[in-house]
Amino acid sequence: MKRNITAIINAKFIYEDKIVEDKILLFKSKIIGIVDDIILTDSDDIKIIDAKGAYVSAGFIDLHIHGSGGADVMDATPEALETIATILPSTGTTSFLATTMTMSPESIDKALRNIQNTISSQMGANILGVHLEGPFLNVSKHGAQDKAYIQQPHFALIENYMDIIKMITLAPEVQGSENFIKMLSKNYPSLILSIGHSNASYKEAIQSFKWGISHATHLFNAMNPYHHREPGIVGAVFDSDITCDVIADLVHTHGSILALVQKIKKDKLIFITDAMRAGCMKCGTYDLGGRKVEVSEGKAILEDGTLAGSVLQMNDALKNMLKYTTMTLVEVVNAVTKVPAQKLGLNKGELKKGYDSDIVIFDENFNIIKTIINAEVKYQCLDF
Secondary structure, eight states: OOEEEEEEESOEEEETTEEEOSOEEEESSBEEEEESSOOOOTTEEEEEEEOTTOEEEEOEEEEEEOEETTEEGGGOSHHHHHHHHHHGGGGTEEEEEEEOOSOOHHHHHHHHHHHHHHTTSOSSSEEEEEEEEOSSSOGGGOTTSOGGGOOOOOGGGTGGGTTTEEEEEEOTTSTTHHHHHHHHHHHOTTSEEEEOSBOOOHHHHHHHHHHTOOEESSTTTTBOOOOSSOOHHHHHHHTSOOEEEEEOSSSSSOHHHHHHHHHHHGGGEEEEOOBOTTTTSOSEEEEETTEEEEEETTEEEETTSOBOSBOOOHHHHHHHHHHHSSOOHHHHHHTTTHHHHHHHTOSOSSOOTTSBOOEEEEOTTOOEEEEEETTEEEEEOTTO
16 A cells, blocks of 8 residues: 655755754655655655745644634634635635634524534634634723623533633633633633733733633733733733733734734744634725724724724734744744644644644745645645
8 A cells, every 4th residue: 555645845844943954844644754865665655845945834823813715703604614714724824713703692602503513624724623702801891892792701601612612712800700710720721711802900810820811812902001000911921921922913013012022922922813804805894793894904993993803814924023023933933833733732833743734835925835734735826
């Protein structure tokens, strides 16, 4: 029986926290390894991919994305998830958490059930599970979430979907959050509990980290500002070893702030897109969680002027971070591969033996050349 092996040659590999050249990456359904030479047997059938000097890394992972390509997770249809999963490889994203919105309990239930029924389908980018953003938020920091549907934490809303829920963003200062967080931390230790859409004080945030909060959602956005007398959530995150994520679109977060948070959080920093259905689409009128959104000049804005998610593509986030911070290319790539994969406890995010064959080839400007998911090419730049 022949072994169908693929080899990537002539590449700059992002491997073991450095750039490695003059090597060969071998993979089947899983990564075989990075080697010096190809040693074949009579039973081997090998396919060669020539990277032509481009960079090769593990596929990008997005922990927070609502939609793209005109579709949204809250559309609650298999077709919507397929649209999102199919378009994301063009941005280098090979895996993502389908992120919900604060809407009616019926709408959330429908979206969760749809993901549960669709998650095993191989469509494009891997659906890793659900990021439940709300409805357990602080009304004062609802952002683009519909405050009419914000409610106190209760397990009944999500009990039937704990097999797919991998991350929950919530406000730990609201009534009922302490017991909710402690219960989830005890019974679901792999679940990421994240502070976000919150008005917690510095003291309250620090306390919530002891309960089980281990992450912060889109740092600086939808939370109290960092102030020299009231450092709030941002100050608590800076003074802790929890991970956090940022939307590096230069709209939600200024380049100077991106540089600051990177210097402080270092390898605890993850990049997300928080993209809504207008991601990878033209400017125009869209909706997010049933609310009208105008998209122009790289901004997605509600009628009242509130930022409504983003239209950021992950490869552009990497480009922005490389330009506005002191991060190296390896560090930038790790923030969307190795770090989120480790946070989720997955054998992804690195070009290691036995890890999933999710691979992206890109140039020095982070233009995506080829995206491979589960060993299959899911995106190919026509000019390459």
